[in-house]
Each structure stands twice: as structure tokens, then as C-alpha cells.
Amino acid sequence: MKKYIYGIDVGGTTVKIGLFNLTGELLKKWEIHTKTENKGEAILSDIYNSIKNNDIKLNEVLGYGFAIPCQVVDGIILNGVNIDWEGYELKKIFSKLVNNNNIYIENDANVAALGETWRGAGSAFENSAMITVGTGVGGGIVVGSKVVEGVHGSGGEIGHIRVIHENGLRCNCGNTGCLETVSSAPAIKTAFNSLLHSGKYDSILKDTKNISVKMIFAAAKEGDLLCLEVIDKTAYYLGYACQILSVITNPNVIIIGGGVSNAGPFFIDKIRKNFMEISFETVKDTLIVQATLGNDAGIYGAAALVIND
Ligand SMILES: [Zn+2]
The missing domain is CATH 3.30.420.40 (ATPase, nucleotide binding domain)
Structure with missing residues (x-):
């Protein structure tokens, strides 16, 4: 039974993680430090470890959405600022970690617009x-x-x-x-x-x-x-x-x-x-x-x- 969604906002200094229920209510949020060194290779495992420590069972998670400081087209990461993730297979790597194929990524400014439209000023x-x-x-x-x-x-x-x-x-x-x-x-x-x-x-x-x-x-x-x-x-x-x-x-x-x-x-x-x-x-x-x-x-x-x- 799927009950939860994670919304993850990867910034140059912190990663913001939000746990939502399926009606879009924010249940909990926290931040971890962003390790941008070595092309940000530790970021996804840091997120995974942080989520794993939560009380939520991973098989109850419907999917994971990512806002990242890079340009994204059809799930492919193009050039970015702050984190050098060009060509990085974020979806593939993270879906293996959490054993879930519902991984979505988009540019952070576009995602902020979507968030405001969905639950904010929009x-x-x-x-x-x-x-x-x-x-x-x-x-x-x-x-x-x-x-x-x-x-x-x-x-x-x-x-x-x-x-x-x-x-x-x-x-x-x-x-x-x-x-x-x-x-x-x-x-x-x-x-x-x-x-x-x-x-x-x-x-x-x-x-x-x-x-x-x-x-x-x-x-x-x-x-x-x-x-x-x-x-x-x-x-x-x-x-x-x-x-x-x-x-x-x-x-x-x-x-x-x-x-x-x-x-x-x-x-x-x-x-x-x-x-x-x-x-x-x-x-x-x-x-x-x-x-x-x-x-x-x-x-x-x-x-x-x-x-x-
Ligand atoms: Zn200009």
C-alpha cells in the first residue's frame, strides 16, 4: 500500500527533504549538507541514508521527485550550476538504492514554479x-x-x-x-x-x-x-x-x-x-x-x- 511521496530539493549547500502523504500534505521536512565534491557522487547515498533512518517503510513510498540545479530534458541532465551532474544517471542510481522506479527529476526553478502553483500562491x-x-x-x-x-x-x-x-x-x-x-x-x-x-x-x-x-x-x-x-x-x-x-x-x-x-x-x-x-x-x-x-x-x-x- 503506497502512502507517501518524497520531495527532494538539491541545492548547492543543502538538500531539503520533504515527506508528503498522497493528498500532498507535508508531514515532515529536514535538511542535510550537500557534498558537491567529486561531482556530487555522495549526494544520492547521503539522501538514501537520511531517508532510511526515517520510520517510513520504503515499500510504502509511491515515488521520489527531485529538484536539481541543472537543466533537464526528458529526465536527462544537461549542464548545471553548483553541482557538476552533466550526464549523471540520477534516476538509475537512485532507483537502485530505494528499489523504486518512480523517480522524477526537473530543474529547480521550474520545480519551484510547480510547487507554488500546486500548493502555494497558485x-x-x-x-x-x-x-x-x-x-x-x-x-x-x-x-x-x-x-x-x-x-x-x-x-x-x-x-x-x-x-x-x-x-x-x-x-x-x-x-x-x-x-x-x-x-x-x-x-x-x-x-x-x-x-x-x-x-x-x-x-x-x-x-x-x-x-x-x-x-x-x-x-x-x-x-x-x-x-x-x-x-x-x-x-x-x-x-x-x-x-x-x-x-x-x-x-x-x-x-x-x-x-x-x-x-x-x-x-x-x-x-x-x-x-x-x-x-x-x-x-x-x-x-x-x-x-x-x-x-x-x-x-x-x-x-x-x-x-x-
Ligand atoms: Zn541574460
């Missing part, structure tokens, strides 16, 4: 897009409860939508003017500094050392004109990206996640306002909401890979 919709705004800008697209991988695993690379067409800043991907260059946390700080140096506005933060994005949002909420212009610009570009996403897959909901989304309704409302100004008539009802699962989005999404199959 309110159990089946069609969504998620934009994760943090140190970088990532995302995922979910259609019919399945993530869109694309031919090279680059489906949902929302941070690399080109939004500045002339004289854009250089992006980590090598191109210029990507969404990531104008809306990531480092981009917000860069925009603050260059506007401050332009002398256009005074700011309550002008003599503050080590400015954080949180401080820029707080000052904007207090009406600081310089910070408001920085945040309004960021929201403008995110609203523009939402407009593009809304007419590509016409999702029920667009979810804004990542550290920068913690700015809350003040920021989400600005993104929605920009979206509404330019959105196509029949998709104006697209919801734009803040993510709710935080760091648990990955384990939820990984469990959803098993349940949705």
Missing part, C-alpha cells in the same frame, strides 16, 4: 508562470500542471527576456539588457547608485553605508523620490515581462517570488499596475500574486512531479 491552478527575483532573475512556466522544459531545458528562463534594446547593461548570460540586469537585487542597488550619482534627486539614504535592497524599498514606502523612481522602474520591467508571459501561455496566475518579492503588496501592486496598462484585453484577468512557500517551494514542486504524473 491556489491549485494548473497554468502559471513564476518570476523569481533575487540575486538573479529566474523562473518557470507550468502548463497543464507540467513544467515547460523546452528543447534545451531553457523553457522559463524568464530572466533573459530582453527588455532594454539599446545600451543595456551586460548580463551574466553574455547578452545585454536582459530582465535580470534591471530587476535583480544587485540591479536595484546599481540603479540606486547611478541615480544618486546623477544628482537628479536628494535621498534620505544618501549618506548611508552598505545600502540594501530592503532599505531602498523602505525608503520608497516613505516617499523618498529617488528610491521610488528605482522601484517604479523595476516594477515597470517586471510588469512588461508579465505582459509577454500572459500572451504566450495565457496562465491563470503569474507568481512573483524570490527575496525581492518580500517587499510585499507595495511592490506586487506596482507590477500589476504596469501589467494592466499594457496587457492584452482577454488576459487582463491574469492574477499577479506574491509567492507564499518561500524555501519550501522546491520540495512541494518535487512532490508534485510524482503526484501529477
Whole structure:
């Protein structure tokens, strides 16, 4: 009798493990250290040993879903960041360890989008897009409860939508003017500094050392004109990206996640306002909401890979 699912989110420093029942309720979660050395060869046996110590019988487990920091197409691991698993036979190796063939793997950003859509901000919709705004800008697209991988695993690379067409800043991907260059946390700080140096506005933060994005949002909420212009610009570009996403897959909901989304309704409302100004008539009802699962989005999404199959 199958009763459980494991959702496993493999990150560069920790592996998050969630135990779920078949209705998708999180029963227990914990973390172990990620040993990335020697091409991460110890990671799967560490996960297995950690699961084995649980009270659950392995023959009661329906399946195991993995979110991994690599691009994945049809269960094959392509290039990755943080863990060098290119070509690694994760499914084969782990299915031998746990004696279960129901092993699912997907890219972590795509899995987070699936998790949020299934049990987080997506309110159990089946069609969504998620934009994760943090140190970088990532995302995922979910259609019919399945993530869109694309031919090279680059489906949902929302941070690399080109939004500045002339004289854009250089992006980590090598191109210029990507969404990531104008809306990531480092981009917000860069925009603050260059506007401050332009002398256009005074700011309550002008003599503050080590400015954080949180401080820029707080000052904007207090009406600081310089910070408001920085945040309004960021929201403008995110609203523009939402407009593009809304007419590509016409999702029920667009979810804004990542550290920068913690700015809350003040920021989400600005993104929605920009979206509404330019959105196509029949998709104006697209919801734009803040993510709710935080760091648990990955384990939820990984469990959803098993349940949705
Ligand atoms: Zn880029």
C-alpha cells in the first residue's frame, strides 16, 4: 500500500527533504549538507541514508521527485550550476538504492514554479508562470500542471527576456539588457547608485553605508523620490515581462517570488499596475500574486512531479 511521496530539493549547500502523504500534505521536512565534491557522487547515498533512518517503510513510498540545479530534458541532465551532474544517471542510481522506479527529476526553478502553483500562491491552478527575483532573475512556466522544459531545458528562463534594446547593461548570460540586469537585487542597488550619482534627486539614504535592497524599498514606502523612481522602474520591467508571459501561455496566475518579492503588496501592486496598462484585453484577468512557500517551494514542486504524473 503506497502512502507517501518524497520531495527532494538539491541545492548547492543543502538538500531539503520533504515527506508528503498522497493528498500532498507535508508531514515532515529536514535538511542535510550537500557534498558537491567529486561531482556530487555522495549526494544520492547521503539522501538514501537520511531517508532510511526515517520510520517510513520504503515499500510504502509511491515515488521520489527531485529538484536539481541543472537543466533537464526528458529526465536527462544537461549542464548545471553548483553541482557538476552533466550526464549523471540520477534516476538509475537512485532507483537502485530505494528499489523504486518512480523517480522524477526537473530543474529547480521550474520545480519551484510547480510547487507554488500546486500548493502555494497558485491556489491549485494548473497554468502559471513564476518570476523569481533575487540575486538573479529566474523562473518557470507550468502548463497543464507540467513544467515547460523546452528543447534545451531553457523553457522559463524568464530572466533573459530582453527588455532594454539599446545600451543595456551586460548580463551574466553574455547578452545585454536582459530582465535580470534591471530587476535583480544587485540591479536595484546599481540603479540606486547611478541615480544618486546623477544628482537628479536628494535621498534620505544618501549618506548611508552598505545600502540594501530592503532599505531602498523602505525608503520608497516613505516617499523618498529617488528610491521610488528605482522601484517604479523595476516594477515597470517586471510588469512588461508579465505582459509577454500572459500572451504566450495565457496562465491563470503569474507568481512573483524570490527575496525581492518580500517587499510585499507595495511592490506586487506596482507590477500589476504596469501589467494592466499594457496587457492584452482577454488576459487582463491574469492574477499577479506574491509567492507564499518561500524555501519550501522546491520540495512541494518535487512532490508534485510524482503526484501529477
Ligand atoms: Zn541574460
